[in-house]
Each structure stands twice: as structure tokens, then as C-alpha cells.
Amino acid sequence: MRIGIVSPVVTQVPGGHAEWERSAGIEELARIARTADTLGFHHLTCSEHVAVPADVAVQRGGTYWDPLAALGHLSAVTERIRLATQVLVLGYHHPLEIAKRYGTLDRISGGRLVLGLGVGSLEEEFALLDAPFEGRGARADDALGALRASLSRREPAYHGAFYDFEGFVVEPHAVQDRVPLWIGGRTPRSLRRAVTYGQGWVPFGLPVDRLAEMLGGRELPEDFDVVLSAGRVDPSGAPEAAVRAVRRVREAGATVVSVGIDARSAAHYCEQLEALWALTGETG
Template identity: 65%
Template sequence: MLIGLSTPVVVQTPATASSWEAGADIEDIARIAQTADRLGFDYLTCSEHVAVPAADVGVRGAVYWDPLATLGFLAARTKRIRLATSVLVLGYHHPLAIAKRYGTLDRVSGGRLVLGVGVGSLQPEFEMLGAPWGDRGARADDAIRALRASLCEPEPVYHGEFYRFDAMVVEPHAVQARVPIWVGGRSRCSLRRAVELADGWMPFGLRASEVAEMLAAVDVPDGFVVALPTGPVDPRAPSECLKRLRRLREAGATAVTCSLVATSADHYCEQLSALRALAGEL
């Protein structure tokens, strides 16, 4: 099972963020990423929101660092850990813009990109950006197909329902032969989208039993990644931490995205070491 990290500080939601994160700086983030890299964690994440409606801040939080700038910085400060968007909102971008920007990230990181994508759920944010809302699901399907045709190609060709392009050159492009695409969401439609069009599913806001039930209803391809969030875990309570990780694995997780309880950046790095040791017992 892959062990990933929900990078602290760069996303601060009330349900998972610790108080120390509000005063942290970029060097704290870099040190945490370097520690995770050295310890052998598989990936770290960064989410996307351009602007959160004030009415939703109490639930979603207000802090969302831009994933491209953040992961580009962390690419330069790490060596092997993969860099995952969790998630990029497809409706906010043309597929070729994603292919250029994140293909460049794949290039500068030496092929470490995992492109996590989602349909999006904040209608006011869509409206503020002038992005279509009502047909965003169909547009997302078409965008994923367009991305598959363009991420790793210098002269991509695609003719779909919403996106069409040819006779265009996109350089640089991704260096991986196939950039992993993981689909976020919490619905059966998101799982269908992931199984049919992508390489993995990274749901949120679901109980382990709900995930297991949804996975049992589909034919999951070989090598398909199911990345489940742990919620806040504390390796200082090892039995409870292991219990949660095993429960997620039993529900179908092939990867877990961990959020750690900590009191400072230094303590967070200590918690990473403890979690890495515990993961060896899975």
C-alpha cells in the first residue's frame, strides 16, 4: 500500500489543520517534504481553489496554496517523492493549458507528477471564473480524454465533444510515457469516471464501508489505485493508527493519504518518522 502525505500548511481545512500551520512558512513546508522524501513516503499533495466563498470558509477553510507553484518549489527541494494534485478542478482550465503547465512540472521534477483531477463542487467559484457549471461532469470526461491525448505528446490531436485541437505544438510536455491520472470525488459517477478514463480514484468524505460497497459494484482494472484519506492520525497512539490504516486497506485502499496530528513543524517531522516505522507493520 502506498503511503502518501496530505501536505500540511498548503491546505488548511478546519477538520484536519493544526494550529501551528497558521504561522508556518515555506521553509517549514520544504523541511517536511524533504523529510517525507528521505523516509520513503510515496507522494505528497496540494489542492486547488482559486477563491473560496466566504460562506464556505467555516467548512472548507480559506488557505489553498496554488498547486503548480507549490509543487514546482517542492520538486526542487526533493528527489524521489511523487507530486500529486489533489485535486485540480478540470473546469477551470483548458486541457492544453494543463498539459503545458503540468507537463513542465513533470519535466522539472524528473517524471514525478501524479495528476489528480476533479469535477468541482463550488458553484460560486465556477461563476466567478466564468466556467460552465451545469454540464461540468460531461466536460470533465471530455477533458480527461483530451489530457490523455496531450500530456505526453508534443503535437497532440484530439476531437471531442467540448475540446478539439490539432496542428498545435506543446513543448515542453510530460516526460513520463503515461502520467498517472487519479480522479477525486465522492460519488458513484466519480468512481465510474476513474475506472473508465483514469488510473486511480481518490475519494473524500466517505466512510470506509461506503468505499468498499462502491468498489464492489465495479470491475476495478489491474494496477488501479484507490487512494483513501486517513483523516488526522497520531503515531503516538500506534494501535489506533494501525487500526485505521488496516481498516482502509480492508475497504480497498491501495494508497492512503495521511494527515498527521502535530504541534509544530519539528514535531510533524518526528511524527513522519514514527508513521514510517508503523507502516512497516502493515
């Protein structure tokens, strides 16, 4: 079992973040990342939205740090922890753009990139970026095929329904032989997509019982990760509940657990990470 953290500060959804995060910056985030890295947590995350409509931000939030900039900085202050986009929206990017930009991150971090990828659902943002919304699932599947053929290769080649390229040099490129692709979603189709194109599935917004039902009896590929959220935990104030939350998603089929941390400040967040590590006894 590996445990990663849903990074504070970088994403601020109403009701899902603490007040101290509003004024926190890269120094606080770097302190938390260093603590998680030293303890042995598996990964930290950063999500992606370019521009959220003001009325939508009331529910989804409007603060989303750019993952490449944020994770690039955090890679420089950590040594082991993996850097996970959770998630990039495939339709916003050409596959070779992702291969180049995030391949560079993989290079400078010493091979610690995890690419979390999703189809996307915010139609207004697609329109703003002049990205096709209709048929985005089929386009995302083709993008995943193109990415799998391109990451870790100096001269990638791919010939698909939406993406077709050959004869170009992408340098630098990822140093991992096979960058992990974690596919986000909440439907059986997203799980099938993850099994077909990726090395992991990152569902969201589903109750644990439903997750267990979707995973139950399904034969998954070897070394395929199921990344489930244990929600927000308070390992110092409610240690037994924190352990139960982690155990519950593990029993539902998780191979990697993501947690949010209740904290009053960056310093308290680091103390909470130490308490969680002591409770779970996990190694990253």
C-alpha cells in the same frame, strides 16, 4: 501498500489543521517534504481553489496554496516522492493549459507528477472564473479524454464535444509515458469516470463501510489505484490507533493510503512521520 501524506500548511480547513500551520511557510513545508522523501513516502498533495466566497470559507477554509507554485518548489528539494494535485478542478482550465503547465512540472521533477482531477462543486467560483457550471460533468469527461490524448505529446490532437485541437506544439511536455490521473469524487459515477479515463480513484467524505461496498466485487483495471484516506493519525501518541486506521482502509480496498498527521510544529511533524514509518514498515 504505499502511504502518502496530505500536506499540511497548503490547505487549511477549519477543524482540519493545527494552529502552527497558520504561521508556517515554505521553509517548514520543505522540511516536511524532505523528511517524507527521505523516508520513502509515496506522495504529498496540494489542492486547488482560486477564490473561495467569504461565507463558504467558514466551512471550507480560505487558504489554498497554488499547487503549481507549491509543488514546483517542493520538487526542487526532494528526489523521489511523487507530487499529487488533489485535486485540480477540470472546468477551470483548458486541457492544453494543464498539459503545458503540469507537463513542465513533470519535466523538472524527473517524472514525479500525479494529476488528481475533479469535476468541482463550488458554483460561485465557477461563475467568478467564467467557467460553465451546468453540464460540467460531461465537459469534465471530455477534458479527461483531451488530457489523456495530450499529456506526454509534443503535438497533441483531440476532437471531442467540447475540446477540439490539432496542429499545435506543446513543449515542454510530460516526460512520463503515461502520467497517472487520479479522479476525485464520492459517487459511483466518479468511480466509473476514474475507471474509464484514469489510473486511480480518490474518493472523499465517505465512510469506510460505504467505500468497501462500492469497491466490493468490482473488477478494476490492472495497476488501477484506489487512494483512500486513513484520516488524521498520531503515530507517537496513539500508535495502535494509527496502525488500525491504515489497516482499515487497506482492508476496504486501498492500494494507496493518504494520511493526515497530528503535530504541534513542523519539527514534531517530521518526528511523527518517522514514527509512522517505523510502525507501518511500508516502502513507498
